[in-house]
Amino acid sequence: VQLVESGGGLVQPGGSLRLSCAASGFTFSIYSMSWVRQAPGKGLEWVSDINGGGDTTYYADSVKGRFTISRDNANHTLYLQMNRLKPEDTALYYCARGLGGVGVRGQGTQVTVSS
Numbered sequence: 001v002q003l004v005e006s007g008g009g010l011v012q013p014g015g016s017l018r019l020s021c022a023a024s025g026f027t028f029s030i031y032s033m034s035w036v037r038q039a040p041g042k043g044l045e046w047v048s049d050i051n052g053g054g055d056t057t058y059y060a061d062s063v064k065g066r067f068t069i070s071r072d073n074a075n076h077t078l079y080l081q082m083n084r085l086k087p088e089d090t091a092l093y094y095c096a097r098g099l100g101g102v103g104v105r106g107q108g109t110q111v112t113v114s115s
Contacts, residue, residue, distance in 0.1 A: 001025045001104045003095050008109030015085050019109060021078040021095030029053075029073040035080045036101030037091035037111075045091070048080065049099045063089075085113045 007019040019035070035047040048069040049058040057069050068081040078095050090113050097103040 001097065003097065003104065003106035005093060005095055005106045005109040008093060008111045010112045010114065011085055012115050013085060013087060013113055015113070016081070016083045017085065017111060019080040019082065019093055019095075019111075021080075021106060023076045023078065023095075023097075026097070028071075028076040031097050032099045033069075033071060033078045034096045034099055034101045034103075035069060035078075035093060036096055036105070037089075037093045038108075039088075039091040042091075044101065046101050047093070050078070082111070085111075087113045089113050 002024045004022045011017055030052050032049060032051050034049045036044050037047055038044050047060055047063055050069045050071055054071045066084045070079045092108040092110050094105040094108045096105040
């Protein structure tokens with residue numbers, strides 16, 4: 001199982017980023033997937049879940065209405081579109097196999113929201 005996140009970076013408040021997670025080593029389409037994040041000095045925070053078919057999604061209240069999770073099963077890729085970013089969204093973002101972020105995770109991609 002391998003998960004490789006990309007797309008992080010430095011963005012101003014109110015800006016947008018799209019994170020990607022390339023999956024390999026397992027049958028991607030049959031697994032729910034999730035995004036979690038870890039801010040500096042804090043614990044892991046669940047962000048969003050998506051089912052295998054991509055038609056059911058869940059979001060933490062802190063990101064609802066601003067973030068959108070999606071997936072491309074043909075290309076084994078998970079996405080997180082992040083809009084209207086806030087400084088408190090600054091964190092290391094991980095994709096994970098399974099719901100709730102408790103499964104295998106990648107190495108993460110850093111998102112920094114700052115002016």
